[in-house]
Amino acid sequence: MATQRVPQATAERLPLYYRSLQRLVDNGKTRISSSDFGKIVQIDSTTIRKDFSYFGALGRKGYGYNTQHLLEFLRKTLYQDELSKVILIGVGHLGTALLNHNFERNNNTRIVRAYDINPEKAGKEIGGTKIHLMDELAKTDNSDITAAILTVPAERAQEAAEQAMASGIRGFLNFSPVRLTLPPDVYVRHVDMTVELQALIYFLNHSMEEKQNK
Amino acid sequence: MATQRVPQATAERLPLYYRSLQRLVDNGKTRISSSDFGKIVQIDSTTIRKDFSYFGALGRKGYGYNTQHLLEFLRKTLYQDELSKVILIGVGHLGTALLNHNFERNNNTRIVRAYDINPEKAGKEIGGTKIHLMDELAKTDNSDITAAILTVPAERAQEAAEQAMASGIRGFLNFSPVRLTLPPDVYVRHVDMTVELQALIYFLNHSMEEKQNK
DNA sequence: CATCAATTGTTCCTATTTTCACAATCTTTG
């Protein structure tokens, strides 16, 4: 059943395309060429055309892409036409920021519940999201939950993930600086800010060295 | 001067190696094989050996790697033996979380100043870091600052980056969901949590489909 | 409605990254 396999690198760019396109549509733009779009998202226009081509012919030669139509397509592909419910575990500094933000409007992803081990936090509400005690996680029906956001301390991440797994969750966005050991049918993505900053510093220092050698 | 060019992919893994190794040394482990290390960081052992090989022979055949020695090497390579000072721009929900966290101990990166446009925030202190009014950014000597963390709203990110640039900053860790347009000698890394979550959801849904087709 | 300009979809080429496979060599042990 064809639809040639979509490369990982392509899949990871789709959410960026989706959001940038959303902004274009909001601003009333009805068409865009791959090269103009490339300037916005800072990706080569050939790469963009090739990415879209995995899904068939989405554009029109000599014209470009209809923003509305393309947005619609990406919305479906990214499952943004139905609400994706996620939970958040660990309402500390970072968890609180995420709850307050809660993926803003125009984005069909919502944090529907939060959990923390601290009884003082349980019962409260942040950004309209209620905080529950960690113990309740196992007792809740989580069959409609797509993923869990993990914002607990590093030493607690593995156990928190396991508790979430036991309640049926199969996807994690892990903000803690440890790699989780989970079964292969569980999907984990890492957001690792310390690593990002150190990589930035490395590249800055090394590009400076290169210049000095010239 | 030899030291064969280090691939980008390798460079981006170094901070993870560094931190994982730090944990091993903290726990008193004195040696580790690439395959055991691979299990910890969840990277193929061949990839790890090849990564290290770009820097010369860091291990010993039949023995593995001396954790202390390797950590030392990575510390130098990542410039973690000297303090890297960074500033933070935009003390909102996310900025506050980052200030409170401030890259914890054992990490020679420090947020030394914060800036916000809101006069009510200026003058205060969060996590020991003083908040200044945005206007002061241009007046400050930032020659010792390595990079700026950008946690301002999307619509303000470009102008905030330009102000930081004007004061001499050449590296950015951008948490806002826009691609910055900056000169080529400026280095920008993006941390885009919305994109990460959407990618996670995409992969979750698609791996389920694949299973159904089997 | 014929011509010109624009722009896609795709083929082919190149660069980068990952993985395999194994000789070289060190460590450990009896």
Place this chain on the structure above:
DNA sequence: CAAAGATTGTGAAAATAGGAACAATTGATG
């Protein structure tokens, strides 16, 4: 200290990703 076992470093192969070039085709224009 010789033999056995472990593990690195790396050359070569495979897989993935990125980019140049261009025929095909559509839209715009006079």
